[in-house]
Amino acid sequence: MRNTFADTFYEAGTRDKRLAVVVADISPAGSIQKFREDFPDRFVNTGVSEQIMIGMCAGMALRGLRPFAYTIATFTLFRPFEFVRNDLCYQNLPVTVVGIGGGVTYSTLGGTHHAMEDVAVAGAIPNLTILAPCDPDETKAATLWCVEQTRGPVYLRLGKAGEPDFTSIAVDPWEFGKVRYLRNGQDVCIFSYGPIMKLAVELADRFEKSGKSVSLISVHTLKPLDREGISTALAAHKHAIVIEECVPRGGLAGQVKEIAWDQKADCRLDAFSLQDEFIHCYGTHSDLLAAHGLSIESLVQQLKIV
């Protein structure tokens, strides 16, 4: 995802001279390095100074540039939180805040590097759009949207590198603000976003093996949320499931439940998220997700799939 973002951004940057990237002492992945070499004026490294990374983006946007702030998710959103809120969101400036390693991607780096609450925290701020692509293709589409958009600030939540493709055979194209069906079915619908789509795909496969037909839905635009699209899916399936790599309060699950309540949905609704807990577990990303209960074995068991 990192590399797809970098390649897409580089491409766009050759055409659009307003595009700039401001990093806070993070080695630029892939083509960002090339961007740095080819357009040195439009590449700024503030050093380990995330607050001014956001502040400078605001100032540059006020002068008509289209800056992207780029570093690890915790340091792009949590560390300079009030700068994101006041400088970018309150003033509604078209700055994209790119967070690498959303959720608990950086498993061995420990709690200080886990953006467990990124979607919840970002979702609480007025004006902030949230995009959470699940694979390289969606990352490309989301990045291109960020480059063109005129809405205001965006939190672009990415994983790291090497994510597989989940969407090349999707039913729907990527469209800003709309849920996207990757598979179309009748019995179960699974909502997910971001790299944990991997688990959603595995779960869909297990359901299908057990004879159920499944709609697999990428909720890549988390804010503004496609309430209508979610509502339609809840009405069309007997069983809805949310899988997300975010704390249980403030993410997608609660909002889907809200929508279900408002429309008096009569489907079954299950939500699987990170625990409301700092889990001190080191190992692979999957190890840490499993410690939060997010493994295929745990889901299959809880959902009693045979």
Add this chain to the structure above:
Amino acid sequence: MASVEKGFDALAAQRRCLEYRRRILEISQQVTALHVAPAFSCLEMVDLIYSGLMRPSAEGLSPRFLDSFLMSKGHGCLSQYVILENFGVLEKSDLQNYCTPIGQLGAHPDFGVPGIEASTGSLGHGMGIATGMAYADRIKGDDRHIFVVLSDGELQEGSTWEAIMMAANLNLHNLIAFVDLNDFGGLARMSEGHPAFYPVLDKIRAFGWEAIEVNGHDAAAMHDGFLNRSRKKPLMIVGKTVKGKGVSFMEHVPIWHYRSPNKEEYAQALAELGEVSS
């Protein structure tokens, strides 16, 4: 054990640091990536703090030291882990299970792990916590030094300077900080990308601290700096260091910030370091 105010056995310190470097490289072979160069950069400082500056508690008491230590540059914590292992505060098995689900040690220090006094890893937090600890010790009347190791990258965080100024406002002379001045962040040399970063010493002095600059791999010089301090202000020992110190191909080479050597590189690194003489 040599007491703080008496001399400091620099030769013994060199021997320990050689052993620690070899041990860190050994651990590097268990995982795909770890912060070798950041640990090698501050190793002499951390060793000096544990073996020369922190006053030990009475035999058998926990915690092992009367004084406190914060690894503010949390990603350098392998240096701390191997020392805590040597002191028996951490077990050999803890380091064997480094960054695995059955272990308790991750790539950054975690509060609650034996010997770890604060969770760090996000840069620029250590100085504020240390200032709070030093202030609390003072108003409680506890005779305790707080030692902190900062990276030069952390001197780019505003929070570090806020704490530096506050510690001086409070005259916290029980606070002793070391700066691991290796001229590198994660991305590039400070001197190239951020020339206004220098001079460091004058800035720290201007913020009301006593400050000296020495070779950060010279334990005896840092030890002298500590002994000769005025005890009127917080003390900053700015140690000029080499990121990746001790292994030629790691020195000043950014990729070693976070990477494990492969088998050949591992063998070469060990050969360069040499054996620990008895």
